[in-house]
Amino acid sequence: MIELVEYIAKALVDHPENVTVNQVEGEQSIILELKVDPEDMGKVIGKQGRIAKAIRTVVKAAAAKDGKRVVVEII
């Protein structure tokens, strides 16, 4: 799922070279920490978090196939 978050984020931002995703394994879920260039924060969050919500929805759907719970956090 790291690749998917990376793929989406890179397509949205102006500085794809500064996109990093870090995976933290929790007991029941996987946390994916998305980091982007400070200038690009708005591009992955959006007004009222609309973009962030869309990213989470897509990643959750893709992860459901593996039966995993995935949380995307933007840091």
Next chain:
Amino acid sequence: MKSVEKKAKTVEEAIEMALKELNIKKEQAIIEILEEGNRGILGFMSKAARVRVTQKDNPGQRAMEFLEGLVKHFKINPKIEMFEEQDTINIRFEGKNVGALIGKHGSTLDAIQYLTSLVVNRGVENYKRIILDAEGYRKKREEALERLAKNMARRVKETKKSVILEPMLPNERRIIHTALQGDSMVNTRSIGEEPHRRVVISLK
């Protein structure tokens, strides 16, 4: 549109550098040669070649490329069809397991549609509307919402009490409003704030 200028010993080299920087293929580029360049004689009088390379704007192709890359992560291999109208790009997924792309009440499909629209319309002047569909889902959902609207309208008439529907997206609410527009006994309106806006059906 993105455009870069590059200088190199030869025109070919300059073009290659520019394509690499834009991360596109030659077919996707408009190439202008600004200066031919000159090798000079034994290194004297040599002049650098200069080119300007501009990325062709092809929103439909951008949408397709983004989606092809995206669905790979769902481990499915659907057929993706696109047809363009004036300001709208319609894309359809067909094939096995495309239900994974739809999600509950089309929430996944809507999220993918929204992200695709952002990717395609990033930094361009002419806004393109993106509409995604999978296995005829949109049409089915529209019919289901029309049925819901009619059933709820009947209930309102029988009980003489208003009915508040569950939160819906703007396009879904529009389907409800349209379905009951011709009904002389009820009217519809929306209440609440996005994303929790709901349609209320009540007696006139």
